[in-house]
Amino acid sequence: MPKILLVLALINAPYAFCEAANLTFSIDRQIDPQVFPRYGLNLGGPSYWGAEQLRANIVRNPGFMPLLDRSIVLVEQIEGRQIKDQDAWVARPDGFWTGGGYQILSGAHVNSQGRIYDYRRKAQENGLFWLDQTFNELRVGDAISVEKSSRSQTIPQWWSSGRTSLVAQKEGGFAARLQPSPQSPAQLASYFDTLGGTAGRLLPIAGDWQLKFKIRSERTGAKLHVRFARDKQNAFVQQIIEPSPQWQTIELNWQGRESISSDAAALSLTFHAEGEGEIWLDEVYLGEKVPGAGGFRQAVVETLKTLRPGYLRDWQGQLGDNVPNRYTSDMTRQPIRYRPGDNESFFAYSIPDFFALCAQIQANPWVVGPTTLSSAEWFNFGQQLRIHADKAQLREVILEFGNENWNALFRPAGLSNVQQHQIIADAALAAAKKGFGQGNKLITVVNAPFLWGGSPGAIVHSKAADRVAVAPYFLYEMASDETEKKLRQRALASQLPLLLKQQKLSKAQNKPLAIYEINFHSNMGNAPATLRNLVLNNGIAGVALARQLIDASLTGIREQAVYSLAGYSVKLDKNLGDVPLFGISRDLSEANRLRPTGLALALLNEVAGGQLNALRCQGDTDACSAFSAIMFSQPQKQQFAIVNASEAAHSLQIPCQRQIKWAILDGHQAGNYELTGARLIQRRQSHCTNGAASISLPAQSLLVASTER
Numbered sequence: 001m002p003k004i005l006l007v008l009a010l011i012n013a014p015y016a017f018c019e020a021a022n023l024t025f026s027i028d029r030q031i032d033p034q035v036f037p038r039y040g041l042n043l044g045g046p047s048y049w050g051a052e053q054l055r056a057n058i059v060r061n062p063g064f065m066p067l068l069d070r071s072i073v074l075v076e077q078i079e080g081r082q083i084k085d086q087d088a089w090v091a092r093p094d095g096f097w098t099g100g101g102y103q104i105l106s107g108a109h110v111n112s113q114g115r116i117y118d119y120r121r122k123a124q125e126n127g128l129f130w131l132d133q134t135f136n137e138l139r140v141g142d143a144i145s146v147e148k149s150s151r152s153q154t155i156p157q158w159w160s161s162g163r164t165s166l167v168a169q170k171e172g173g174f175a176a177r178l179q180p181s182p183q184s185p186a187q188l189a190s191y192f193d194t195l196g197g198t199a200g201r202l203l204p205i206a207g208d209w210q211l212k213f214k215i216r217s218e219r220t221g222a223k224l225h226v227r228f229a230r231d232k233q234n235a236f237v238q239q240i241i242e243p244s245p246q247w248q249t250i251e252l253n254w255q256g257r258e259s260i261s262s263d264a265a266a267l268s269l270t271f272h273a274e275g276e277g278e279i280w281l282d283e284v285y286l287g288e289k290v291p292g293a294g295g296f297r298q299a300v301v302e303t304l305k306t307l308r309p310g311y312l313r314d315w316q317g318q319l320g321d322n323v324p325n326r327y328t329s330d331m332t333r334q335p336i337r338y339r340p341g342d343n344e345s346f347f348a349y350s351i352p353d354f355f356a357l358c359a360q361i362q363a364n365p366w367v368v369g370p371t372t373l374s375s376a377e378w379f380n381f382g383q384q385l386r387i388h389a390d391k392a393q394l395r396e397v398i399l400e401f402g403n404e405n406w407n408a409l410f411r412p413a414g415l416s417n418v419q420q421h422q423i424i425a426d427a428a429l430a431a432a433k434k435g436f437g438q439g440n441k442l443i444t445v446v447n448a449p450f451l452w453g454g455s456p457g458a459i460v461h462s463k464a465a466d467r468v469a470v471a472p473y474f475l476y477e478m479a480s481d482e483t484e485k486k487l488r489q490r491a492l493a494s495q496l497p498l499l500l501k502q503q504k505l506s507k508a509q510n511k512p513l514a515i516y517e518i519n520f521h522s523n524m525g526n527a528p529a530t531l532r533n534l535v536l537n538n539g540i541a542g543v544a545l546a547r548q549l550i551d552a553s554l555t556g557i558r559e560q561a562v563y564s565l566a567g568y569s570v571k572l573d574k575n576l577g578d579v580p581l582f583g584i585s586r587d588l589s590e591a592n593r594l595r596p597t598g599l600a601l602a603l604l605n606e607v608a609g610g611q612l613n614a615l616r617c618q619g620d621t622d623a624c625s626a627f628s629a630i631m632f633s634q635p636q637k638q639q640f641a642i643v644n645a646s647e648a649a650h651s652l653q654i655p656c657q658r659q660i661k662w663a664i665l666d667g668h669q670a671g672n673y674e675l676t677g678a679r680l681i682q683r684r685q686s687h688c689t690n691g692a693a694s695i696s697l698p699a700q701s702l703l704v705a706s707t708e709r
Contacts, residue, residue, distance in 0.1 A: 025629055025642075028616035032556050036632065038310030038608040039549050039601060040366065040561035041584075042517060043354070045316025045346060049194040051568040051587035053203045054300050056291030058192050059269070060347035061157035062284040063331035064176040066166055067150040067345055069096075070320035070372045071338050071412045072105070073129065075142045081117070081134050083144070085126040089412040090146065092340055094120050097129065100148030103374040105424050108137035111375055116146065143420060145372040147322065149334065155188065156335040156345050162186030162273075167280065173332055175282040178273035180222050188281070189270045196264040199568050202587045203267065205236060205256035208289040211269075212251045214282045217243040222277030226252075228286065230265040243279055253289060260589050283331045293360035294353035295330065302591035303565070304361045307584075307598065308605040312358050313366035313516060313561040315403055316348050319413035321370045323380050326351050327388070338372070338413035352388050359392040366516070366561060369432065371402035371413050371424075378428040382435025382442070389440060398559060399432055400445040400469060400516065401425040407449075418458045421446070429464035443559070445469045445514055456502055460509040467514040467559065468506045472499065473521035474548060475535070480527045484534045484670070491520075491535050491544040492645040492700060494628065496551040503555040515552055517563035519545065519582050519597065523570050529577025533672070536580050539680040539701075542600030543667035546702045547643040549604060550628040554614055562601055586675055596665070596677040600702060603663055603681070607639035607704045608632055615642075640705045644697050652695045654705060656688040662705035666698050 046054040074086035085091070097119035104112045118130040129146070150156070153165035155176055163179040163186050178186040193203040211228055223242050229235035237252050269286055273279050292301035304312070318326070320338030327350060337345040351367065358365045369381055382399075389397050405414045405421045415421040429444040436442045443466045448456035450470040460468050475491050482490075499513070506513045520541065522532050535541055545562065552560055567583030580586065584598035594602065610632040617624035626646035632639045644650060649668075654660060666680045673680055686693040697703050 022619055024618045025615045025627075026618070027631065028614040031554065031612040031614055032558070033611075034558065035610060036553065036558055036608070036612040037364065038308055038605040040311030040313060040363070040559065041304075041307060041309035041601065042313040042315055042561050042564035044564040044566065045348065048190075048192055051195075051199070051202055051566040051583055051585070053193075053588045054296055055349060056287040056295050056297050057285050057330060058203065058287050059190055059284050061155070061335050063333070064155055064158075064166060064174050064282060065332065065334040066174065067152070067156040068147070068320070068322065068325060068334040068336045069150065069338070070145065070147045070322065070336070070370070072372055072415070073144045073146055075138060075140055075144065076126065078138050078140070081131045083129050083131065083138070085129070086141075087411070088126050090340070091121055091127050092119070097127070097146055097148055100146055102129075102131060102147070103145045104135070104138075105143040105145055105374065106420055107139055107142035109135045109142075110427070113374070141417070141420070143415065143424065145374065147372070157190070157347055159189045159191070160187065164188055173282075175280045177218075178222070178224075178271065178279045178281065180273040181276055186273045187270060189268055192267040192269075194266040195568060196266070199587070200262045200264055201258065201260055202568070202589050204258035204260055204589055205267075206258050207256055208253065209236070209256045209287065210251065210253050210285065210289040211237050212249065212285040214247050214249050215241060215243045216247045216280050217245055218278040218280055220245070220277050222273050222275040222279050224279055225272040225274065226270070227272070228267070228269045230267055233265060292357075294356035295349070296353070296357050297588065299588045299591045300565075301357070301360060303585060303588065303594075304357070304363070306592050306594070307602050309361070309363045309561075309601075310605070310609065311366045311398065311559055311561050312354075312361070312363040313368070314351070314354050315368045315516075317346060318348050318368060319370050319402055319410060320372055321348065323373065323377050323384065326370075326381070327384050340412070351385070355388050355392040355394060358394060364396045364398065365389070365394060366398040366400065366559070368400045368403050369428070371405065371415060373428065375427045375431040378431040379435040382432035385432070385442070386436045386440065394440075396441040396443065398443045398445055398514075399429070400447065401428055401465070402447070404447055404471075406447070422459055422462050426462055426464040433464065443467060445516070447516060450502070456506055456513070460506050460511055462511065465511055468511050469514040469516040470502065471517040471563075472515060472548065472552070473517070473519060474544070476521045476523075477525035478522055478527035478532050479525050480531065482527065482531070484531075487531070487535050488540050488700065491540055492547060494551050494645075495548060496554060499552055499555045499557070503557065507556075513555070513557050514559040515557055516561055518548055518552070518560060519563045519584070521581070522579060523572055523581065526574070527576070529572060529579050532579050534670070537595075537672045537674045538667070539596050539665055539669060539673055539677060540667040542596035542665050542677065543643060543645075543700055543702045545597045546600040546604055546641070546665075547628045547645060550630055550641055550643060553612060553630055554628070562597070580674060593675060594677065595674055596680070599677045599681065600665055603665055603702060603704045604641055606663070607641055607706055610634040610639070636709055638707055638709060640703070642697070642703045644699060644701055644703070647699050649696065649698045652697055652703070653692045654695060654707065655691055656693050656707040657691070658708055659685060659687050660693045660705055660707040661685050662695055662703060664695075664697060665702040667700040667702065668698050
């Protein structure tokens with residue numbers, strides 16, 4: 001490979017605080033013989049209220065399905081058929097788990113299954129389960145997956161008043177039943193875009209919209225009032241319907257004309273039954289008349305096309321799901337829950353829809369598999385992964401065993417004991433590999449903490465995992481007495497030494513590191529939001545994220561996923577204010593509402609992909625430490641990504657044959673660029689003069705460049 005020189009010299013710049021040395025960069029080595037993909041992204045889960053307006057059908061649980069609960073019990077005591085849970089994470093009201101199923105995940109009775117005969121919980125105590133049989137070799141600490149579909153008449157993900165309930169249909173599935181009387185109407189409602197405050201409208205009703213649902217009258221005499229509107233504003237839809245005994249499909253279309261606005265009035269959809277009778281309701285669709293790929297909103301698809309992630313990670317809290325539910329359609333999919341609490345249930349998108357989205361944006365899928373599955377279920381899960389990957393023509397799939405098993409937050413469906421985690425994960429991933437079969441590439445992953453001593457720890461001994469995934473978040477804590485200059489320096493600090501150490505430990509067990517999440521995690525410390533936002537809302541945030549991604553690439557980490565596509569803000573403790581985490585898009589009210597972190601990912605993915613090479617810096621040692629630089633090599637192109645983390649500007653001489661295209665994200669300018677970061681991007685096309693092109697790179701900035709061979 002020909003030697004490439006990048007010669008840097010000091011130029012004048014208003015934020016240059018130190019004297020720069022003349023530096024020379026040349027190709028040092030190929031990082032790894034395999035082809036590296038573009039940088040990835042966490043898609044995240046949909047929300048009713050916030051920035052994560054992912055799905056074209058904004059209604060959750062549109063098919064009125066019962067709630068699916070699934071959790072992991074860790075055995076603390078055994079008395080015959082009675083077992084006591086180790087802690088209160090799985091605790092539910094008396095009788096909740098009665099009639100549900102169980103599957104033993106570890107120990108001498110692994111893969112045994114049956115029914116839960118009874119469940120009781122005394123005040124302030126952990127739950128007692130009576131199983132349908134005695135397991136003589138069950139031991140303290142063994143893990144048991146428990147599952148129950150709710151028989152409650154409450155309709156999950158809907159707000160109700162009057163007599164409403166779920167009803168099973170003869171033809172299969174469920175419907176909502178509204179039973180009004182002359183004295184008491186019955187109503188179902190769903191609410192959207194409720195964040196309010198300074199967020200403004202996060203879900204403008206614009207373009208061709210549709211409300212569609214099925215309705216019938218089991219007993220005539222009632223009328224249904226249907227309304228969709230913002231609070232205290234004229235309705236988009238307002239109809240009175242008299243249903244017939246047969247199922248009817250009602251379709252209401254209109255042209256929405258809302259714009260992005262500070263008007264933060266919430267949206268509501270109401271089905272209000274009056275009179276006397278019984279109305280059944282099913283299969284509600286409310287949203288864009290023409291959805292994007294996989295049933296996602298067009299703004300989501302277009303934003304992802306701009307970001308061009310190499311991987312798209314499906315983490316939306318699905319630890320308590322089961323296999324049929326992961327692969328079924330919206331109208332037959334159950335809401336799920338793995339933690340106790342009325343506010344812990346959610347409605348997830350399916351793997352087929354997720355794969356359709358990945359195919360549209362040309363990203364490889366990164367799937368998080370539920371930890372609550374048995375080995376037989378994991379085999380089926382792998383089979384279904386392959387079927388749907390082939391259908392979407394996806395040639396590589398990452399499959400991760402749960403999410404942050406070590407994190408107590410996920411303990412209701414997690415395995416915090418590393419040895420147990422390894423044993424159950426190995427059985428699960430081996431079964432999934434067998435189900436997936438040969439041919440296309442399945443990369444299996446277990447997860448580990450990043451900052452703990454000894455990380456990634458004993459999980460590297462997993463026999464069925466191909467990768468150990470960590471989350472190298474950065475700049476966790478900010479103090480009120482820090483200056484903007486100091487915070488900028490800390491944001492740009494490299495984690496390369498720690499990543500190299502952990503990569504060495506992991507590769508020693510033939511399991512290279514992967515990164516399942518990475519971003520700022522700046523919600524600790526006593527700094528007010530106004531101080532934090534001098535970094536988080538600025539171009540420096542994008543430059544800092546880019547450096548972390550480039551440094552991880554320098555250690556040979558091939559699979560990386562930034563966290564996450566959208567997220568408006570996080571509220572700090574002690575009334576310190578709100579900070580713009582964790583979304584690299586502020587919201588999805590329209591396409592490409594990118595923060596500087598999102599702009600940086602988009603720029604990197606313009607040049608990422610191919611054979612990866614490290615660039616060697618020569619000259620002043622201290623000055624060299626402020627640069628992170630790589631080159632992606634393709635058959636006809638050489639593409640560079642370089643971060644200048646120093647407080648001085650430089651002029652780069654880049655070799656080329658014909659011309660070079662480049663872009664710079666300027667991170668040294670102060671100001672709030674949350675939604676105006678594009679003003680910090682400079683794009684040019686330079687001609688070669690004597691085999692080189694000159695590019696001026698500001699302090700604390702990112703350069704991406706592409707030159708044809």
